[in-house]
Amino acid sequence: TAGTTTSRGSSVLCLSPVPPQASCVQHRLVVRDASSLQILQLYSCVDQIQYIEWSSDSLFILCAMYKRGIVQVWSLEQSEWHCKIDEGSAGLVASCWSPDGRHILNTTEFHLRITVWSLCTKSVSYIKYPKACQQGVAFTKDGRYMAVAERRDCKDFISIFVCRNWQLLRHFDTETQDLFGIEWAPNGCVLAAWDSCLEYKVLLYSLDGRLLSSYRAYEWPLGIKSIAWSPSSQFLAIGSFDEKVRILNHVTWKKITELEHPAVITSKNTIVYKEVEKSPTLDPERLSFPPTRALASSLFSTQSKYDICQVPVSLHYIKPVADKPNPKVGVGMLAFSADNCFLATKNDNIPNAVWIWDIRKLKLAVVLEQLYTVQGFQWDPCQPRLAVCTGSSRVYLWSPAGCVVVKVPGEGDFQIMSLSWHFSGDSMLLLSKDHFCVCYLEREEVK
Template identity: 40%
Template structure:
C-alpha cells in the first residue's frame, strides 16, 4: 500500500465526488477541490465564513458548503469557476444541509427542528415542511430518488410523511405507533423502508411505499431497546443491533429473526473462525506484518506509486498464543483499552480458540452506556457484516451472512474508531486513532503503518473504485493506494 503526503483540512471531513475523480476539502474559509490521482488542486474557492460541512451533488459538478455559523449555504461549480449560489436562511438557522437525489434542490433544517426547507435551484422557489424530528437523520430517499420519507414530531407524538421528490407533493401522512422514533432507512431494493424506536422500546416497523405497515417486530419489553440498524446491500436482511450485545437478522420474507449474532466475551472454538490479535512491536520494525489463516494466499509485494510514500515489507511467521493467558497477565485497566501510541508499529498474531476478549463494564449510573452494538457495516456484496460491541471497543467482529456464522474477530490494542468496506471487494479497513490502518479480507488480516509523523487515523473512507482510501487525522489527511 502506498501513501501520499499529508494535507491540511478543517471542519468537515474531506469527501470524494460520486464519480471518484475529485476530492473536496475545507481549509477554514477555503474550498479546495483536488484531483484524486495526483492530489493536485483543480479549483480553489473562498467562502464567506468557516466551512462546517461539505457535500457533492450526484453529478459531481457542484459542491455544497454549509456555513452554519452565519447561517449560509454556498454552492460552487467545479466546471464553471464563475458560477456560484448563496442561500441565506437568516434567523431560522441552517443545520445539516444536503442535496436532493436529483441534484436540483438543497434541503436545510432550521434550528430546533422548527422546519425543513427545500430550495429548488432550478425554479428558485422554496418549500417549508414543519416539525421534522431530527436535523441529521430521521428521513431518507428511496434508492431511485423518487420518494422522500420523513419522521415528524407534533404534540409529543411521532408522525410519518411521504413526499414525491419530483415536485414535493405529499403522498401520505400517518401517525407512528412509536414511543420515540429514532431513525428511518430505505431498503436498498426500494421495496420498503424501516422505522425503529429508541432505547425506550424494542420495536421495528416496516412500511411499504404507499405508507401501509407491512410488518412490526417487537422483541421484548424489559431492558433497553435498539441501538443501531443497517440494511444489507441486497435488502435481504435488516440487521438490528441491541444493547444486549447481539445482532438480530430479520429476513425480508417473514420479518422475524433468522439469526441472533451474540457478541460474547469468550469466543468459542470453530473450524471457520480466526481470531487476530494486534501486538505492538518492541522495538519497532520497518515492515507491515500480515497474519493469514491456514491455506490463505500470500500477500503480494507492494508496487511503488509516483509522488507517494511506500510502506512495504514481508509477511512474518504466524504465531499461535493464548489470548486468555495474555489477558490475565495484564492489569485490569490495561485489559479494557490501551491509550493510543501513535508512532508504534504492530502486527497480528492468530489466537488459539477459545479466546477471551478484552471487555469493559460500563457504569450503570450514567446515561448512554457504552454497551451494545454501536456500529454495523455490510460489505458491498451483502455477504459479510462487520460489527462493534461498544463495551468491547477494541474488537471488530466479521460475520458471514451466507452461513449466519462468525468468521473473524480482530482484537486491537486501542479502541476502534471506525471501519469501512471496500465498495468493490470484501476488504475491510479499520482505524483506531493510531498511525496504522488495519485491513481484513477472507485471505487474511494485515497492519499497514502510515509513514507520516504523529499521524493518528481517526476516520477512513474508500473511493468508489476501491483503489484508494482517504485516512483522516484531526486536522490532516492522506490518501492510501492499494497495490491491485
Template identity: 35%
Template sequence: MDFTELYTHTAYLVAFSPGAHFILTAAQDRLIVRRTETFQISRTWLLDSTPSESISALGKPNSKSSRPHSEPKHPPISSIGWSCDSEYILAASAKAGVVQVFKLRDEDWKARIDCGAEGLTKAIWTPDGRTILCFSEWGLRVTVWSLVTGIATYIQFPLYPDRGYAFRADGRYFALAERHKSKDTLGLYDTSDSYRIVRHFALPTSSLASFSLSPTGNHISAWEGPLEYKLYILTLAGHCLKKFAPEPEPVLGIREVAWHPSGMFLAILGFDDKVQILDALSWSPVTTFEPASKTPSGVVIWREPSRWLETTEGRGFISYEKLRGPYTLALNKVDHTKPNLKPGVVQLEWNQIGTLLLSPETAPTTAHIYKFPEANENFVPRLRSLLLHSHTLLQASWNPVRKGSLALCCGNRSLYIWSDEWEGELGEQEEMAECIGVPAEFDTREISWSGDGKGLILLSKETFCCAFEVEDGAAS
C-alpha cells in the same frame, strides 16, 4: 499503500468526488479542490460568509457582554458536498445562515442561498444533483431549493436534522420523520413533482429514534428511543406489517439497524449488544448473535502484534498474528444504572453483497465479522473472524467496490486492513490482515473510501492524508 503529504482541514470536512478524480477540503472559510492523481490544487473559493439579512437582524449582541475577539472574523464552513455528477459543490456556514454553490468547471459561477429567521443546521444535496435541502434550527422546517427553477419548497416540522430522513434508492421519493400535534408522523414526498406530498401518516412509535428505508424501497423500519426495544415494519402506504419486541424485553432499546443489500434481512443491534437478524418473509428472528467470552471453533482470530509501530518506526506494513482457538475475550459488562458511555465503534454494517456483517460487541478493541451464506448455500450464519487490537476501535468501513475488504482505525499512527480476497500459494482465496503504518506524526481518527474503492481518506483532528493502493502489490 502509498500515502500523500499531510493537509489541513476544518471539522473533518474532506470528501472524494463521486468519480474519485477530485478531493474537496474545507479550511476555515475556504474551499479547496485537488486532483487525486497529483494532489495539485485545481480550484479554490472563499466563502462569502456575510450573514444573511435575517441573521443580522436577529443577532444584536449586548455591547457590554459581547466579546468580539472570541468570535471568528469569518464564520467557518460547517458542511460541504458534491453533486452526484461532480459538477457542483456546496458549502454551508450554519453560523452565518448561508449556503453557497460553486461550479467546478466555471470558477466564476456561483449561487448563494440566504436562510431566514429559522436559521441553518446543515445543507445536503439530493440524488438529482440540482436540488439542495436546508435543515433549519429547532426542527422548524426543511427548505428544498432548486437550482434549476430557483423556487423554494417548505416542509414543516422535521423531527431531526441529522437522521430520520431518506431517499428511495431510485431517488423518486423523499421520506421525512416529522412531529405534528405531539405525534410521530412520516411524510412521503414526490421529488419529480416539486416535492409534492404523496402520503402523510402517523407512526406507531411514541418517541421515534429513527427509521430506515429498505434497499428495495418497499418497506420502512422504524424504532423507538433508547428506553424501549420496539421496532415496526411498515409499507410506504403506512400499513404496519409487524411489531418486533423480544421476550423478555431488554432493559434498554435499539442502537443500530441495518438492511441487507438485497432487502431480505434486517439486522438489529440493541444496547444489550445482541444482534437480531429478521427475515423479510415473516419478519421474525432467524438467528441471534450474543456476546460470548469464548469463541467457538472454526473462527479465525487475528491479533495486532505488540509494539509493532515502534519496531517498524511507523513505516511499511506487518501482518497480524494468527492465533489458534479457543480464545477468551474480556467483555465489558453493561451497567444499566449508569449512563451508556461505552467506548469503541458503534456500527452495524454489511459488505457490498451482504455476505459479511461487521458488528461491535462488548469488547471495544475487537471487530467481529459474521459470515452469511450466498443464495445457493444453506442458511447457517456464523462468526467468521475476530480482529483484536491494542487500542479502542474508532471506525471501520467496507470497501464500496470489493466484496471482502475492510479498513479500520484506532486513533493511532496506523491503518488496519482485512481482506478475504488474498490469493494463496495454490491460487485459492484466503484471509489476510495487515497493520499499515502512516509515515507521519498522525493519529487516524476517521476513514472514508473513494467511490472506486482504490483510495482512502485518513483524518486526524486537524490534518488529513490519503492512502492509495499500489498496483504492483508493493507497499510503502
C-alpha cells in the same frame, strides 16, 4: 499501498464519486484531483465552513456555515457561477443535497421546518414539523422518494414525498413512543422506522404507508442501538443494548438468527487475529553517532502485526457504568459487505474487537482484536475487504485471504479517526483531527 499523500489543516473532507475531491480549511474550499491531489479550484466563503457535500453528479459543492445560517454553492464547470442561500432569523442546523443534485434541503433551528431550494427554477418549498432525531430524512437509492419523520401534537408521523416535484405522496402516523430514525431498504420498497432506546420496536412500512410488520425482541431493558440493511435488501440487522444482533428476513420479517458477542471466544471454527506490537531489531553495524534522520525515526518507532490465537481467547471487556447516561454497552456499529456475504459488528463494551460474521452460514468467522479502541470500519464497495482504524497511525485491512497492518508514512503522529473508501475501491481517505491522507491501493493483475 502504492503510496500516500498527507495534507495538513483540513477540518472537513469528503470524496466525490468522480475524480475531484474537496476539503476545507477555515473559510477556504479546496478542490483537488483525487488521483494526483493537484489543486483544481480554490473558493473563499463568507465564514468558517462547518460542512461540505458534493451533488450527486459532482458538478456542484455546497458549503454550510451553520453559525451564520448561510449555505454557499459552487460550480466546478462554471467558476464564475455561485449561489448563496441565507436562512436569516430562522437559522440553520443541517443542509444536504437532494438526489438529483439540483435542490438543497435546509433544516432551520429548533427543527421548525425544512426548506427546499431549487437551483434551476429558484423556487422554494417548505416541509413543516420535521422531527429532531438521529436520522429524520431518508431518500430511496434511486432518488425517487423521500421520507421525513415528523412530530405533531405529541405524536410521530412519517411523510413520503415525490422528489421530482416535492408533492406529498403519503402521510401516516407510526406506532412509536419516540421515533428515533428511518431508513429505506436499498430496493426502495420498504421503510424501516425504529423507536428510541427506551422502547424496543422496529416497524416496517411499504411505499404506500401500509404497516407490513412490527418486531420487538424484549420490553423493559434498553433496546435498539443500530440498524443496517443488507445491499440486497434481504436482511435487516438490528444491534441492541443486550450485546446481540438480530437479523430479520425480507419474506416474513421474522428473526432468523441471533448473533451474540461473548467476551471469551471458544469456537474452533472462529479465527482470532490479535494485534501485537514490538520494537524493531537494529543491526549494531548500522548504528552511527549522530544517528541519521531515518535511523533516529526507526529507533523510537514500533511495528505492528497480527498473530493468530488459539481458542479459547479472552477479549478485553469493559464493565459499563450503570449510573451514567449513554452507557458504553451494546452493538453500536453494523455494516454489510457489498456482496452480502459478511457482516462486521462492534460491541461497545468490548471496544477493541471487530466481529466478522459469515452471512451464508450465519456463523462467526473472524474476530480482529486491536491494541486500541476501534474508531470505525468500512467495507470496500467492490469486494469483501474491510478497513479498520483505531486512532493510531495504522490502517488495518481484512479480506477472506487474511489480515494486513499498514503503517501510514509521514512525520509526526498521524492518528486515523475515520476513513472512507473511493467508489472504485482503488483508494481510501484517512482522516485525523486536522490532517488527511489519501491511500492508493494496488490491484493484482489477472493473468
